[in-house]
Amino acid sequence: MDNHNKTFTLIDGTFSVEDADQILTALLNYKIDYHNREDFSKHVRFNRDIEHSKKRIQELTATKKAVKDLIAATESNKFNLVINSTITVRLEEA
Template identity: 35%
Template structure:
């Protein structure tokens, strides 16, 4: 059985395609609409918490790798994990409140991608 997130992604694949534009500095950038629409609280929780959990997992792995090398400062990764956990709690509270008040949630999430040269 497909998850609601996977079903939504299949139904909205055209909305997810990158759109080319320019950044504030005139650099080319691409915008991808990750999430767009109205969701009941359970769907909202599945979409948003899945994204947050993935990012927490990503930064946790990064943090472990940094600690193993002993050459890098893991403070930024640790700080980001804490921020993401706080955001996860806020989203959870919002979803519970929406469910208790029989509300739906309108969610818009766009990712802006700006290709940059590596600094030397």
Template identity: 35%
Template sequence: MQACTMTEIDIETLNLIEGDFSVEEAREVLTNIFLTKIHFHQMKNFSSQERFGKQDETAVRRIPELKKQLEKLSYIVAEAKSKHKKLTISSEITLSLMDE
């Protein structure tokens, strides 16, 4: 892919994760992603409370959603481990420009 300016991008897809992983590798990679996102929203909410005296609505909504997905991940990892299976992970990020 050639370098481009933001005015040239309409929609772009980035490949984040692609491959087969042991149970422990999958657990580590995916848990770190979810925990990073949870931490991001916790800090965003904290910042909003400190700066504006109110919670960040998006962060407050996303934190429990992400925690629920993390629980689901734990279940899937445990299932794969009990069946002596690997996990195939494919994750893309789609970026598009939008007006502010």
């Protein structure tokens, strides 16, 4: 592949407080659940170190709390939330 970096738009829009809460909570919950499943799978099947996933779960849980705090502090009838999120995928030799 000529270009080893690709960028994709994941979220790009203006959302009501309720919709933003649902979108961000779902995204963070999915990532937390992913790491929980990976922890269990790697530990049970391969007895692998799961410290990376444990750290990510803590980071994602803190992010989720910060997002919830931001949403709670927002006067829902006065504001919309603009959310922009991109992901960059880089190919790396194994």
